[in-house]
Amino acid sequence: MKNMNFLINKSIFFIFSKITTFFCWAEKKKLNEQVIKYVENSKIINHPIDTSITNFYFISNEINKLVNIRNKLLVCDKQSRKRITEKCFNLYCFLITSAKLKKKKNNFFKRKILEYVEETIARSIEKIKIEDIDKKLIPYSIYIRSEKSLGSLVADLNIACSSYLNKINSVRIRHLIIDKDEINIDEEWKKKHECFFNKKKLKIPISKHNYEYILNGLHKSSLRKQVLYLLNIPFENKNLNKDVINILKKRYDIATKMGYKNWAHYSISHFTSEKNNYDKVNDFLALVKMKIDKEYDTVKCSMEKTINLEKSTNMQVNIDDKKDSCVKLAIYDWNYYYNKILNKSDEYLINTYFPHAHVLKNFLIIVSKIYNFAYEEVKQEAGQERWGKNSHIYKIKKKRNEKIMNSNIMNGKNLLDNTRREQDKSGSNLLGYIYIMPYKDISFMDYFRIPLIDSLPNTCLICAGHVLIDYRFLSSVPIEKKLFSCSEILTLFHEFGHAYHLLFLSTKYNMYRMSNMPLDYAELFSHINEHVANNYNIMYNLSNNINDNSKINEYLFKTMKFDYSRLANIFSQSMLDYAIHNLDPYEFFDGHQGMVSCAEVVIRSIRGTRGKNCNSHGDSDKYGMHTYHENSYDHSLDKFYSTVEKYFPYSFSSHYSIHSTSFPYHFSCCYAGSVLSYLFAEMRVLLNFSTDNLSLKKNSSLVSFQRKFYEIIEDDLRFDANPSIITHALANKKMLLRKAAH
Structure with a gap:
């Protein structure tokens, strides 16, 4: 099957390379050849360029020529082989860039040709040993293809990640419809979001780009809760949680096959400079958490004073009345009070x-x-x-x-x-x-x-x-x-x-x-x-x-x-990525599905239940939103949420979902599991x-x-x-x- 796929890719490559050569006029061909010479030798082209010089098919053809030349060289001619291998790698990086710059054109054929080029280079490396170049400098995709036992596993993983990402990008935006006086926000901003048929109401689109800004202007906790609901509801009923678990299992299989404990161990070792310090990561994270908690002590005291002041002055308490002093605020209430105590100005101003x-x-x-x-x-x-x-x-x-x-x-x-x-x-x-x-x-x-x-x-x-x-x-x-x-x-x-x-x-x-x-x-x-x-x-x-x-x-x-939240936000995103890749997904999730422990019942009762008191077809509330039946919600990630919630200053609430954050972007990339690199970089800046x-x-x-x-x-x-x-x-x-x- 693998050889058949290679032959199909080779045929596509051969057809397009011939077509490109045939239809490329002399002047254009000369320009492309000049660019190739500069790129393969890593020399600077001393004039501006544009996308027209990055001809994907021309570059792939030149790489194929170099590979053929390298394969014909004598084994003893190490210097020439090394030089040609470096040129191949330089052009391969240029090829990847070319594919990104023109990703909307002939996407299927480019993908097949790219697979052929990677496989050709990988086979060349395998055929004529790679002692003439440092193994860690081989581009990641080629390195993976050169590992025979991993090729099909990685291909399946890439397909699963692509499918997950397509689902994320297919969601439709939701709107919050409220009276103008229900939000404290700039008047000019309000005019831009007036309902077309009712100027007394606002129709506000809710996404990861603006939801915190909206939360900060809403006085009622119930409205803030609705914002979080609208942010996350588009991602429900798409089996995204199951997709995440499926991807985690594939990554775990690849990592253990390569001799690592889990994907986090593999990713930190391959994609960060801390490859020898995996065993110290937990101590490092505990130290950063200690620093964040110390800085947040002042914030927590100020929040309690603000809430108590509202109670003592008989004001409407702007938090969920089920909460008590022993339970952390919900994420939507925490954001509101954090913004309030820091006296943040209106962002629109x-x-x-x-x-x-x-x-x-x-x-x-x-x-x-x-x-x-x-x-x-x-x-x-x-x-x-x-x-x-x-x-x-x-x-x-x-x-x-x-x-x-x-x-x-x-x-x-x-x-x-x-x-x-x-x-x-x-x-x-x-x-x-x-x-x-x-x-x-x-x-x-x-x-x-x-x-x-x-x-x-x-x-x-x-x-x-x-x-x-x-x-x-x-x-x-x-x-x-x-x-x-x-x-x-x-x-x-x-x-x-x-x-x-x-x-x-x-x-x-x-x-x-x-x-x-x-x-x-x-x-x-x-x-x-x-x-x-x-x-x-x-x-x-x-x-x-x-x-x-x-x-x-x-x-x-x-x-x-x-402010304090910068390091905390970097820490939380890093922690989510590290925690979900640092576990055995088979042991962690499989024992969880199909049964709910007593502890989890308590957790759910605290976090709230989706779709409570709703019929199976869903009910609409006064904000025009549908609330789904409890049975329609996928609880497969709840155990993970309850595990990592301790690292956050707030509770996730019943409407929290990792799919509405920046998580999908990092999770679908090859460097998933090493988002800690952002935290490493931030700490290096803070200390130096x-x-x-x-x-x-x-x-x-x-x-x-x-x-x-x-x-x-x-x-x-x-x-x-x-x-x-x-x-x-x-x-x-x-x-x-x-x-x-x-």
Whole structure:
């Protein structure tokens, strides 16, 4: 069966390679060949490129030629074999990028050809041993295919993940319909969400992007509970819980077959820099939890005072009256009171200080000063943008700062001198080009879907010196009225951290050497950049109010800067991913299905029961929502929820579901089980960086930051020699617990 599939893929590859060669005119073919030569040798193309140069079929054909050449070389010619293998890997990474850039065109045929290319390279590696190249540098998909016993298991896993993701993306958006006076929120925002036939009511779409914002404006606990219900109900009755368990079992089988305890053990070992510290992970998580609990003690006291004050003044108590002081608040009530005690400003008011045109114009000015690089925008004619409408292309050059350079030379490093870096005509060091695509294309049907997986931003290295940032922000109509939210501003900095890091590394290393970069190392630089954004001086320079051109003041900034919840949120997402992959799914779930223990009956009674007192066809309440019968709800993940709930400051409530969070995105990726990398990166920043005093006006603060940043890049944390953040944190427990949250 496997050989038959390979022959089918080979036939598809052969047909398309011939068609591509036949219909490719001479000039286009010459351009493609030039690009191939640059990419396979990891050299920088010193001019802007576009999607037209990334011809998927042409690249796959060139890889096949190189594999055939490698197979014919003598076994003793190790140097030539190694060089050709590296070229194959470089082109394979370029091929993956090409597939992503044009994923809507001939998707089926591309997938089959990609399978053929991976299988061909894997067979070549098996046929002529791989001693000429480090095994850990083999791209992940090829490494898996080279392991014969894992090929079919991984293929089944990928199909299951794809099916799960398709279900997630097929959900239809739900709306909360309420009176205008039932929510305390900006009046201009209310006008945008008025019901078409009844202007006294609001029709508010509920998704993971806005539900916390809505919760914070609703005074009644019952309404907040309805928001959580609307957020999660689209994901019920799709067998998603069973899909998750099925995927977990497949992953467990693969991990144990490879000699690991479970998928978390395998994933942490393969995708993070902490591969030798799996046994210390629980101690590390306990330490982080201790830090979070210590910081949340103040929050809990303030919450209790606020609730008691409401009771003493005969106000309506805005929490579920079933709760008592011994039971944690439900997630929807906890969010409301947390926002209230921190005196957060209305987010829409903050958004008015960040109109899209001003932010995009000034963002590069600000980050170029922070990281000490020069840039110029490559002009594109309106309507002929190379990377789509509203896209921007920037040429990035490295400045020479004597203070930074002299410091690093004294330390035995010369960060700004690299023999592989191309020189432009002015003689300055060319780092390359960054392509920014701010907005995603929206179709008519997108207005009826919940934007979840498809709307997540991403950054990819196209080839050496060329990085694409696809922010995928949701555009407004008209685009001139687009305002950036706090989370979108943070995303601007996060993805640029990835882009600049990739740009810098691509001038130093072969492209394939970056494909297996530890995730916590990759995330470190995006987290550094997020902390850069958590600075009043930076946000002051980025802001410009749409009404009066004023700058954001320090009071408003304090309501949007990082608080205790940042580390807690990163911890909770990491904990969910780690906990669900660190168990034996056969033992944990199979014994649970079909029976409910006494303990679980108590848990359900505390958390609440879905569809209580409803008929089998479902009832509608006054908010226009259907409530389903208890028997229609899948309880198969309840045991897991009750297990991990202790790590959260709130209770999940009866309407909580992991499917409405960012969980599906991470869970469906190959690096599922290593989301801890985000926590590793954040802890490394907290223990090594401080951006509080960073100022665009104080050159000394910029130089100090730049020295630290470029030293970390030069230290190259990609390999085994890097210092373990788990070991460092456990050795500096007292310092970590003393360190205050930003």
